[in-house]
Amino acid sequence: SYVLTQPPSVSVAPTKTAKITCGGNNIGANSVHWYQQKAGQAPILVISYDGDRPSGIPERFSGSNSGNTATLTISRVEAGDEADYYCQLWDTSSVVFGGGTRLTVL
Amino acid sequence: QVQLVQSGAEVKKPGASVKVSCKASGYSFTNSDINWVRQATGQGLEWMGWMNPDSGKTGYAQKFQDRVTMTRNTSIGTAYMELSSLDSDDTAVYYCVRTTTFVTPFDYWGQGTQVTVSS
Secondary structure, three states: OOOOEOOOEEEEOOOOOEEEEEEOOOHHHOOOEEEEEOOOOOOEEEEEOOOEOOOOOOOOEEEEEEOOEEEEEEOOOOHHHOEEEEEEEEEOOEEEEOOOEEEEEO | OOEEEEOOOEEEOOOOOEEEEEEEEOOOHHHOEEEEEEEOOOOOOEEEEEEOOOOOOEEEOHHHOOOEEEEEEOOOOEEEEEEOOOOHHHOEEEEEEEEOOOOOOOOEEOOOEEEEEOO
16 A cells, blocks of 8 residues: 655744655655644644645645655744644545654744 | 534443544535544544545445444435444544545544543
8 A cells, every 4th residue: 555654753943944745656646635733633734736725824835746755845934833744645545644744843 | 614513522342333423514515525534642644434425435444444334414414434343442533524526635624523442
């Protein structure tokens, strides 16, 4: 079955840029979606179809997907961005999630 | 606005079954699929399967194939997920999540239902 690999943790200082990667075999051929989950809350969609931002998601959030790596980029990081982030795609008729990345704002 | 409201927390004994409900509002219930995703404490997200409320067609993750049943009542706009033969590893928060169809993102999530399996 398809495997998505994320780093367990990423740390970044406020106002800097955070990049969270999601690795998979030829992942660039798939549409990748990203979710943010803050402590004690349900996840929310922050990036769809590799790089689209749903309504209400700040422009600081962006995404890209090519080759074997999809990337979520958060510019001008704020304390409120501290959360777990998950990548996700559909593989044939089933769903695959990455293991999640804990973003810590220093 | 789209809302998915789930039933309350459950405590079950090993070997029992649990049935979680998910009431949809703010959109046409039969026009979007309902998926179920669970998350054990401190762990990641795990997809369990999907259901098309219009046809009742389902697709289950292989891990849960023998133990999960997803159903719906279209007259009240509610989806259900029943998991049988529970053990302690099934202790988790269970989410219902909307998708338009295959490949589309999980755009709306329920608030989650805590299921605890304990003797």
